[in-house]
Amino acid sequence: MKNPITVLIADDHPIFRKGLREVLSEDSGIRLIAETGDGLTALEKIRELKPQAAILDLDMPKMNGLEVAKKVLEQKLSVSLVILTMYKEERIFNEVINAGILGYVLKENAASDLLGCIHAVVAGQPFISPSLSAFLLNRGTRTRAFLEEKPELQALTPAERRILKLIAQDLTSKEIGDQLGISFHTVENHRANIAGKLNLRGSHSLLKFAYDNKSRL
Numbered sequence: 001m002k003n004p005i006t007v008l009i010a011d012d013h014p015i016f017r018k019g020l021r022e023v024l025s026e027d028s029g030i031r032l033i034a035e036t037g038d039g040l041t042a043l044e045k046i047r048e049l050k051p052q053a054a055i056l057d058l059d060m061p062k063m064n065g066l067e068v069a070k071k072v073l074e075q076k077l078s079v080s081l082v083i084l085t086m087y088k089e090e091r092i093f094n095e096v097i098n099a100g101i102l103g104y105v106l107k108e109n110a111a112s113d114l115l116g117c118i119h120a121v122v123a124g125q126p127f128i129s130p131s132l133s134a135f136l137l138n139r140g141t142r143t144r145a146f147l148e149e150k151p152e153l154q155a156l157t158p159a160e161r162r163i164l165k166l167i168a169q170d171l172t173s174k175e176i177g178d179q180l181g182i183s184f185h186t187v188e189n190h191r192a193n194i195a196g197k198l199n200l201r202g203s204h205s206l207l208k209f210a211y212d213n214k215s216r217l
Contacts, residue, residue, distance in 0.1 A: 004029050004030055005118060005119070006052045007051055010035070010036050010065065012037040012060045016107070017037075019111075020110065027115050029119070037061075038060050038061045038062040039060040039064055039065065041062070042054065043063065047077065050079070052122050053082060055114070055118075056083055057085070058085040058086075058092070065084070066099065069081050070099055073100055074175065076179070080103070080118075080124075081101045082105060083104050085104075086108065100165075102121040102125065103117045103118075103126070103127050104128045104129065105127075152197055152198050153198070156197060156198075162180070163180075163191070165210075167191070167206060167211075168213070169214070170207075173187040
């Protein structure tokens with residue numbers, strides 16, 4: 001028999017955490033090993049306990065769920081991430097997806113979506129609450145239109161596309177290198193190649209392009 005998936009919950013509302021515990025208890029293939037009410041403690045417990053999945057509320061004291069997730073990704077901690085939110089806002093949705101987080105669940109759908117989400121993200125698959133499917137369609141439509149508007153993007157390699165997305169998150173070359181496990185100079189070379197392929201001139205033109213278009217990259 002397979003070992004159960006170990007899970008950490010981080011949410012600052014005790015009553016909601018109780019509800020999440022009840023949802024997780026329905027699946028014998030999942031085991032809750034820790035819970036907390038703030039983001040800073042969540043990050044510490046992820047480092048210490050090494051859960052396979054972490055469920056992070058978007059709004060928490062000390063560090064919000066997205067800030068915790070970005071630290072996890074920067075530090076290459078081996079944990080699959082799920083963001084919980086009550087907001088049906090496309091801007092927030094895009095920010096979560098652009099950060100590279102696989103799981104995104106609306107709190108109102110947690111009872112029906114969370115278990116499937118945990119199993120999906122631990123297997124390396126994305127899971128987004130079905131009620132947010134319109135946001136995904138919007139992203140796809142915008143991306144296709146953007147590629148038609150800026151066909152030079154298709155000349156970028158997969159590595160260059162990944163770096164462009166990280167530039168859009170306002171990460172420095174050093175931070176990008178640390179996250180991808182490559183040197184500062186390699187990132188700088190990629191940046192120069194990307195700017196050249198996109199016909200961008202000037203020291204800040206690539207950053208401005210990436211930031212202005214991050215929801216379409």
